[in-house]
Amino acid sequence: MVSRVIPVEPFDLVVFGGTGDLAQRKILPALFRRFCAGQWPDDVQIIGAARAGFDRDGFRDVVAESMRRHAPKHCQDAGKMAAFLQRVDYVPLDASTGEGWDQLAEKLSVDRVRAFYFSVGPRLFGPLADRIKAHALATARTRIVVEKPFGHDLESARALNATLAEHFTEGQIYRIDHYLGKETVQNLMAVRFGNMLFEPLWNSQYVDHIQITVAESVGIDGREEYYDRAGAMRDMMQNHLMQLLCLIAMEPPAKFDPDAVRDEKLKVIRALDPVKPHHIVRGQFEGGTNGPGYRATVGNPRSTTESYVALRAHVSNWRWAGTPFYLRTGKRLVARSSVINVMFKDAPHSIFGEEVGRHANVLSIRLQPNEGITLKVTIKEPGPGGMRLVDVPLDMSFAEALGPGNQDPPDAYERLVMDVIRGNQTLFMRGDEVEAAWAWTDPIIAGWQARGDVPKPYDSGSTGPGDAELLMKRDGRHWQGINP
Ligand code: NAD
Numbered sequence: 167m168v169s170r171v172i173p174v175e176p177f178d179l180v181v182f183g184g185t186g187d188l189a190q191r192k193i194l195p196a197l198f199r200r201f202c203a204g205q206w207p208d209d210v211q212i213i214g215a216a217r218a219g220f221d222r223d224g225f226r227d228v229v230a231e232s233m234r235r236h237a238p239k240h241c242q243d244a245g246k247m248a249a250f251l252q253r254v255d256y257v258p259l260d261a262s263t264g265e266g267w268d269q270l271a272e273k274l275s276v277d278r279v280r281a282f283y284f285s286v287g288p289r290l291f292g293p294l295a296d297r298i299k300a301h302a303l304a305t306a307r308t309r310i311v312v313e314k315p316f317g318h319d320l321e322s323a324r325a326l327n328a329t330l331a332e333h334f335t336e337g338q339i340y341r342i343d344h345y346l347g348k349e350t351v352q353n354l355m356a357v358r359f360g361n362m363l364f365e366p367l368w369n370s371q372y373v374d375h376i377q378i379t380v381a382e383s384v385g386i387d388g389r390e391e392y393y394d395r396a397g398a399m400r401d402m403m404q405n406h407l408m409q410l411l412c413l414i415a416m417e418p419p420a421k422f423d424p425d426a427v428r429d430e431k432l433k434v435i436r437a438l439d440p441v442k443p444h445h446i447v448r449g450q451f452e453g454g455t456n457g458p459g460y461r462a463t464v465g466n467p468r469s470t471t472e473s474y475v476a477l478r479a480h481v482s483n484w485r486w487a488g489t490p491f492y493l494r495t496g497k498r499l500v501a502r503s504s505v506i507n508v509m510f511k512d513a514p515h516s517i518f519g520e521e522v523g524r525h526a527n528v529l530s531i532r533l534q535p536n537e538g539i540t541l542k543v544t545i546k547e548p549g550p551g552g553m554r555l556v557d558v559p560l561d562m563s564f565a566e567a568l569g570p571g572n573q574d575p576p577d578a579y580e581r582l583v584m585d586v587i588r589g590n591q592t593l594f595m596r597g598d599e600v601e602a603a604w605a606w607t608d609p610i611i612a613g614w615q616a617r618g619d620v621p622k623p624y625d626s627g628s629t630g631p632g633d634a635e636l637l638m639k640r641d642g643r644h645w646q647g648i649n650p
Pocket residue numbers: 182183184185186187188189215216217218259260261262284285286287288290313314315
């Protein structure tokens with residue numbers, strides 16, 4: 167089965183911050199892949215806009231170099247690259263002054279989809295929105311794409327929402343959480359709502375608990391100043407892990423439509439209980455063979471920012487009463503691995519006597535690496551010698567299951583940018599969702615500050631602080647392994 171490419175209509179896409187890390191590593195390579203896939207008509211325009219004083223050819227050279235480094239091998243074709251670069255232009259521009267905006271206006275086509283991607287630091291999100299409006303660049307077919315972080319807390323998120331709302335309707339604002347663009351995340355919805363098998367069991371009667379792990383092996387990587395102000399709670403938990411929790415816990419939407427899905431996600435966030443202090447563990451990595459410790463990395467010897475957080479959350483509604491959600495995320499852990507494990511309850515009665523080798527079912531939804539879904543089931547160990555039981559995975563690895571042509575699923579940014587052009591907001595966060603997520607996160611952070619909480623140290627390359635294991639052990643449970 168080879169994936170279908172649904173063509174999009176002509177568009178202009180302005181990437182503010184086009185010379186920056188995210189644009190060069192993710193956004194432009196994603197656009198190039200969609201171009202290689204033949205998804206665009208001929209007259210598409212990609213305009214980089216940033217402070218650097220390039221001309222068009224200088225910017226094309228930068229983009230070409232990025233494509234060589236970051237685009238997949240099957241796209242490394244000189245002809246395709248040249249054709250793609252023909253569609254790339256550049257305007258030197260300052261987001262906070264009037265410089266460059268008239269030149270940008272001259273380049274934009276009339277009467278077609280116009281997308282502005284805000285790939286600049288968050289302090290420039292508001293000024294960019296103001297400038298777009300002041301220079302009359304917003305049409306009815308204009309969309310803006312706003313990167314994370316969307317605010318630093320509830321108050322700043324509200325203020326940013328209010329600024330954007332002065333100039334754009336909610337239907338024009340695409341708040342990116344790239345986790346939502348991952349193939350597996352959408353497959354989670356397909357598996358839940360496209361089959362009869364899982365949904366009847368998807369509640370506290372059959373699910374013992376749920377684990378969501380987003381583990382990174384890397385450290386802070388050049389984002390020291392931002393990260394030391396944010397920490398794992400703001401950088402990962404408030405957005406990526408919360409979004410995954412919502413998709414696991416939400417009620418079936420009436421249809422797969424942006425507001426129906428986002429209404430259900432919002433209800434989950436609003437049903438979350440406040441987290442008790444003894445249900446949270448914060449950690450900070452220590453130095454090791456793979457680099458200095460957290461405090462040395464950020465150059466702040468007294469930093470109390472967490473590079474790891476694990477917590478136990480409760481969704482207070484009929485479906486989930488009594489089923490805890492354990493969430494953890496951290497840097498410099500043993501492996502890079504994002505996985506959701508739905509841990510089912512044990513069978514109510516054993517007919518086999520002593521059941522060596524049998525465990526309760528686990529549905530594992532792997533986001534990275536090796537995207538796929540696995541269901542652990544018990545079967546009889548083959549061969550004579552009595553009824554010996556063994557757990558085997560029913561593996562739904564997408565690359566294998568879907569065959570040639572799907573070995574290399576689209577990157578999250580490919581899907582998301584094309585969704586912006588198509589005008590589909592299902593995989594983007596609505597303003598009220600973001601605010602609700604901050605409303606849940608803020609008291610946790612305020613509690614740490616009020617108590618003068620200091621994160622527990624953990625070894626680089628480990629699974630995190632020992633207290634995170636205790637968090638589970640106290641409940642008679644344990645984390646599934648981080649190694650993919
Ligand atoms: P960066 O520092 O590498 O690039 C910033 C870009 O903004 C550059 O092109 C720079 O020229 C431009 N810029 C700075 N000031 C400007 C001004 N006054 N007017 C016009 N352009 C200006 O940053 P980045 O890592 O690419 O991050 C961009 C955004 O994406 C940030 O909001 C960041 O939080 C978010 N983000 C980045 C990553 C990542 O992996 N880099 C991941 C998730 C989210």
